[in-house]
Amino acid sequence: MAKTDRLFRLLHLIRGLTPPITAARLAAAMEVSERTIYRDIEALRAAGARIEGEAGLGYTMTEDPALPPQTFTQLEIEALVLGLSEVQARGDAALGGAAADALTKITATLPERQQRQSVRAINLVHRFAQPHAPAVDMTLLREASWAEEALEITYRDNSGAVTTRQIQPLALAYLDTVVMLLAWCCLRQDFRQFKVGAILDARRTGQSFRPRRVPLLREFVDRLRARRQELAQRD
Known part of the structure; x- marks a missing residue:
């Protein structure tokens, strides 16, 4: 995997995982060594990412340079969470995964208070019967x-x-x-x-x-x- 692609993937993981995130956890998800994770985190910091923490303690991203800051009302956040959760429940595996990634990226651009609102959204989606996977791709x-x-x-x-x-x-x-x-x-x-x-x-x-x-x-x-x-x- 090219280094640029690896750094983008690492950013996405840090956005989506619950902090603090250990290097061991990131290395397992990325299928690289912990030493590579340490080097990549330093590269992200040099590029402007505010990632707090250190080896042995875990990491937390406090500011993401790759995404512009966003602001939504609480009702708009509820609508986003509900809509993308419905896609995850209703769509095929690829579409559902894309919805989960989109929600992670959107949440990462929110101020801390609104990130908490997205995690604690009151509108939830659950389907007792999962749609049948079609034979066609x-x-x-x-x-x-x-x-x-x-x-x-x-x-x-x-x-x-x-x-x-x-x-x-x-x-x-x-x-x-x-x-x-x-x-x-x-x-x-x-x-x-x-x-x-x-x-x-x-x-x-x-x-x-x-x-x-x-x-x-x-x-x-x-x-x-x-x-x-x-x-x-x-x-």
Whole structure:
């Protein structure tokens, strides 16, 4: 691991672990020697990080130069903790881990009083039933959407029929109990919503549909909104 990457990772650990943090604990997490931890902490201090403590006692970060100071109201802190906790509970492993890392970084920018408020937030998330892990790689779906790259998927519909089709992925929608992939279906030449749990396989094609994703998604959302209004009027 390059030294710069190692220092960023060490900073992230010091932000997230409960102080005081011993060099032995950091060395185990980083898979390096304690001597390397001592040298890296001195490098971080030289770069402006205020890290109190010493060998044998443990370390505490009192000021983080890598992150600008932030300030939030207590209700905003509660909203951040609740929202990111929901992502950890609802998302796949990669998305949940990203939410945990984001919360750690945000908390590290807060004044000490607000850090305590985030740790003692009153809004908690707990799910008795964990969502089933989909067969398809969620990271692949996200990266194809970001890159605006068509996918070839194998899909089982509600009747049990299995088809292979090319789609242009637009967005992932997290509903109450399922995750839907919103896409343009090249087979049907129309918008479709695919249950992620029913996607048996997905492969990147290398075929770009840039810059169509944003206008396609906007049109899809407009259609869904119009459909909801139509159904509401019938009621």
